[in-house]
Amino acid sequence: MREGTVNAYFCGTWQAAQTQEILGDNFGVAPLPSVNVNGTDYQLRPFNSAKGIGVKSTTQYPQVAIELALYLGGYDSEKYHYEKRGYVPCYDEYLATDEIQADNVVMVDNYTVSNIAVPRMSFTEMSWFWTPAESFGKEILSGVVTKDNASEKLQAFETAANSSGLE
Numbered sequence: 001m002r003e004g005t006v007n008a009y010f011c012g013t014w015q016a017a018q019t020q021e022i023l024g025d026n027f028g029v030a031p032l033p034s035v036n037v038n039g040t041d042y043q044l045r046p047f048n049s050a051k052g053i054g055v056k057s058t059t060q061y062p063q064v065a066i067e068l069a070l071y072l073g074g075y076d077s078e079k080y081h082y083e084k085r086g087y088v089p090c091y092d093e094y095l096a097t098d099e100i101q102a103d104n105v106v107m108v109d110n111y112t113v114s115n116i117a118v119p120r121m122s123f124t125e126m127s128w129f130w131t132p133a134e135s136f137g138k139e140i141l142s143g144v145v146t147k148d149n150a151s152e153k154l155q156a157f158e159t160a161a162n163s164s165g166l167e
Helices: 013-026 062-072 075-085 104-115 123-142 150-161
Strands: 034-037 040-043
Touching (some): 013 104, 062 075
């Protein structure tokens, strides 16, 4: 990217500031496009996830725990995390502010989550995805995946990504 040889790059919002720093005025954001395969359009769909805050029902201090959870998941906390870390807020009221409406990264992410993203499954199952995805990507880049074996390689990736590797 620094040399200007990358034309497009897909990353999460956690890498937006770093990417913008590198690209400067060449930085832009967009939701994933759709692709046409054999005359049929398919929307590319990323994963999305969210953080959750829970309170154990048998906690010794339920009122304090509930108040802390409400604060951590509240408007002011979301605003703080956006301002300090660039975390994408989810409160509709905050998303409607001029500050957020001017942030293209947040607006594209909000559109993506609302319209095209696939909710990420549990952490255990999601962990099964990344190693096969990395291996498949490396095989594509190195030329191991060819037109002749693409279907077979894709099926192997899908099988590996949907199992623990121990089955």
